[in-house]
Amino acid sequence: MLVVKTIEELKEIRKGLNGTIGFIPTMGALHDGHISLIKRAKEENELVIVSIFVNPTQFLKGEDLSTYPRKAEADIKICQMCKVDYLFMPEINAIYENDEVLIKAPQNSYVLEGFTRPGHFDGVLQVVLKLFNLTQPTNAYFGKKDAQQLALIGQMVKNLFIPINIVACDIVREISGLAMSSRNIYLSVEQKEEALKISKSIYMAGNLISKGERSSKLVKNKIYEVLAGLDVEYVKVVDKKFNEIEVIEPSNTIILVVVRFGSIRLLDNIWM
């Protein structure tokens, strides 16, 4: 595996690459969720590029940019073990300059996560587009856990005719059921125990719908029951364009749950 630190080096390498390339953009602190994306990319491509870049433009003021977990050494080791071909770890100043051409996410980027974090998705799309242009992959891999991010990246690719295939990958969970997240390490033992209600509520909702339930309201109420005692930010039933829906339509429904533990936000969801 080659660790690539500069844009110039990456550009030079990319010019010499042929064949299918799988790309996984990450913010590091790699966990089994990321590893599952890398493994899938290894299976489906001749070469795999991973990037690690804690992207400042997707953090709002007061968010955890400075304390976001950074584990470069462990991350490099993990990528080596996964037989990643190129690990791109650029400096912030190499990626951004002042007064840039910006990306403006569409209106549906200001609901749900974008309601709590206005402008967050502009920063996500900006860095993803830069990384896409630098790596020019055949396939790019994203987890379904960040469902709205995945949808908006898909929309950007469609709107701008970016010649990259976006691969949506299932959520990876701890044995307990808790959805993998780099921010899980912030949780105390007690909070982690409490947080299990989230995946339980998600499973329960999936079961209800599998058995034929079609009322969003009823499913949401049942979820709130399971989440009792937690600081629930939202429970939403949306279609794949992130419009809220009253009637659940299998194969076009996502159920999203966000719970807070102090300043930590835990996301989970299920795609029907």
Add this chain to the structure above:
Amino acid sequence: MLVVKTIEELKEIRKGLNGTIGFIPTMGALHDGHISLIKRAKEENELVIVSIFVNPTQFLKGEDLSTYPRKAEADIKICQMCKVDYLFMPEINAIYENDEVLIKAPQNSYVLEGFTRPGHFDGVLQVVLKLFNLTQPTNAYFGKKDAQQLALIGQMVKNLFIPINIVACDIVREISGLAMSSRNIYLSVEQKEEALKISKSIYMAGNLISKGERSSKLVKNKIYEVLAGLDVEYVKVVDKKFNEIEVIEPSNTIILVVVRFGSIRLLDNIWM
């Protein structure tokens, strides 16, 4: 030459292309300025793609979108004679949908042309990025006449790490000196005669600077003298980042002139 009407067809064709590709995005009504871009692209690339698309998002309300000259048949003929390989002429609905991911041009897109036409460059960058992603050229050709457009496209390519080489091409003029423009056909014979003052003022400024003049103020005053009697919108001396400068610095100076004839705006400039 193949005339390509749909995105699907273009994507399919592009997948099968190898070698260097030169791309010239246009709004049609092709004149000798465009032809010079095409010829240069032919010399420097194995294949040449031209697009014709009157892009609605770069016209402001009240501008000449509906009356912008459209000459599809003549344009196709010209491209054939220039031995263009692929002429892409998409429908508006194929390029745009509602509530899209947008491009936001930087601050320096709101001076000069962007001051008169706020938001114009957002639309320019949006369509150029789409066309770049569809055609994935090696080299893309733009005239220096739209100097600020050229600079902003260069900045977008740099900021977003788009793997395309932008080729800046000299202004092509009618024998009289008038800079080629699709909008010249709006001019009456008398206006065309009067408009010759523009290129005269530009040549004069170039001569002054060649002889050692370094004062922007003096050069601008001399230009205004030559333009006497015309409705001058602006005369500016800027560096290549479009900041106005007091002292002319050869190899980093552009002198820009915009003159109005009623609702018709004529641009000219010289790059030192």
